[in-house]
Amino acid sequence: MTTPQEELLPGTRRALLHRIAVAQAEGRAPSLVATVVRGGESVWTGARTSVEGHAPDGNVQYRIGSITKTFTAVLVLRLRDEGVLDLGDPVEKYLPGTGVGEATLAELLAHSGGLAAETPGPWWERTPGALRPDLADVLGERPLVHPVGRRFHYSNPGYALLGALVEELRGAPWEEVLRHEVLEPLGLRRTSMRPEAPHAEGWAVHPWADVMLPEPVEDLGRMASAGQLWSTTDDLARFAAFLVNGDERVLSAESLREMRTPAAPAETADVASGYAYCLGMEIRHHEGRTLVGHTGSLPGFLACLVISVADDVAAVVLANCTSGPSPFTVAADLVRIVAEAEPRIPAPWRPLKEAEPAVLELVGQWYWGTQAFALRWSADGVVSLEPLSGIGRRSRFRSNGDGTWTGLEGYYAGELLKPVRRPDGSASHLDLGSFVFTRQPYDEGASVPGGVDPDGWRGIG
Structure with a gap:
């Protein structure tokens, strides 16, 4: 009531x-x-x-x-x-x-x-x-x-x-x-x-x-x-x-x-x-x-x-x-x-009116180097990128209508977020103000500046 x-x-x-x-x-x-x-x-x-x-x-x-x-x-x-x-x-x-x-x-x-x-x-x-x-x-x-x-x-x-x-x-x-x-x-x-x-x-x-x-x-x-x-x-x-x-x-x-x-x-x-x-x-x-x-x-x-x-x-x-x-x-x-x-009663959660496959493909976990981030898409059409650890840069992004988004706050305010796609149209990585976000830490299949060591990950021994 x-x-x-x-x-x-x-x-x-x-x-x-x-x-x-x-x-x-x-x-x-x-x-x-x-x-x-x-x-x-x-x-x-x-x-x-x-x-x-x-x-x-x-x-x-x-x-x-x-x-x-x-x-x-x-x-x-x-x-x-x-x-x-x-x-x-x-x-x-x-x-x-x-x-x-x-x-x-x-x-x-x-x-x-x-x-x-x-x-x-x-x-x-x-x-x-x-x-x-x-x-x-x-x-x-x-x-x-x-x-x-x-x-x-x-x-x-x-x-x-x-x-x-x-x-x-x-x-x-x-x-x-x-x-x-x-x-x-x-x-x-x-x-x-x-x-x-x-x-x-x-x-x-x-x-x-x-x-x-x-x-x-x-x-x-x-x-x-x-x-x-x-x-x-x-x-x-x-x-x-x-x-x-x-x-x-x-x-x-x-x-x-x-x-x-x-x-x-x-x-x-x-x-x-x-x-x-x-x-x-x-x-x-x-x-x-x-x-x-x-x-x-x-x-x-x-x-x-x-x-x-x-x-x-x-x-x-x-x-x-x-x-x-x-x-x-x-x-x-x-x-x-x-x-x-009398705390504010939030509006009911409602889903997006339409699910765009090109955007839906991008949601989930991404890595900036070795730091894990989550990309979420909300019903207001805004996407958010935030560190899973709770520590680090975060921002919401407004759609530009051409498959890219512009940052609304924080370090990325005004910066451009754009997916970089392979020839077959699938997402290779995200480019955010020149930073590369990949699906795996330093994904060797993505265009990471400086390249990725071909010998891959290793232990100390």
Whole structure:
């Protein structure tokens, strides 16, 4: 017996409520609201507040800070998919004279362009954006603090440049492009540049006393594409579902998989903590689970959206305080609670619709030198090559429609797997990026580079 997809068990719902209640109380947040997504739909929303009887719901706006960057990255990937630009293009090609022209668009998306973390002027999050209308004010006289492409260094000005790129190529303000190309198609009607009622007020909570101070709400101007947006847990739940499944009106599932793939050289500390940056998204490893999404903060607000693709569970957490609860830790715990209490029920196994003899001939055991591998063919048309010992290189391969396959991951990502056939059409060996895989270890009947000793295998004596 299974529980309907739209329902969570009472015990699961209570565990979720308990987690956010602890976060709000111990983090001293004026309010905190969270939503859990499963199967592309919101299945639970909960809230806690310091104001009795006025708990927010999934329709109340909070500022989401740097989650805005994921929206900006979607706009850039749309331009790439339309053929308007290439992610390997230098910034100079579209925005000349910035002083960071050799950095590529991909490097800006991945925070590896060498740009400074912040603007050279006053604290931009608390300064009216009208004071910085020009990119020169955002970048300053020394925009680069690291060699281009050499290391991950989070850069808010880098995403200001990407917003300017969108405006330059679309001929319209970033806000207008975002609304037309992403918000409206996805039905994100409560995501906006400026607060729209009902919305939370941003507060600073004194670290040593239970008192609060209102935070200013500034228009970020040129920095808007790095952190301007307001949204709700309901809207971000829909956005989370899109980030996994895609929507052909906005961005394909394939391009979103690319966005979720690490793209920046990791720092030593990041490797140790399991953190990596992709194209507008973050990856974190938490208690054995891989989570992708983004965090956000601005004075008065904290936010997080995380997704466990493997568990088909996502969580959104929003709070209206400058510091306090860790939104990532809370969101990760919400994902864990659902994934462990109500694990994903796998789809039924189904066989291939048609068995192709030419592919079926290739499945089974192969050897790379003396290491044994298994080639498997699954119902989705993908073949996988993995070491039987469990140790070594493994990858899945997508069919190219001509009897060859292209690697999808790991060492063999992008590499070509092709069977080499004898004159009678039977498979002699597999060629994988110049490596030869044979049916027997160093099969003398196959074309093994360097040849095989004619005396064959022997003992020591």
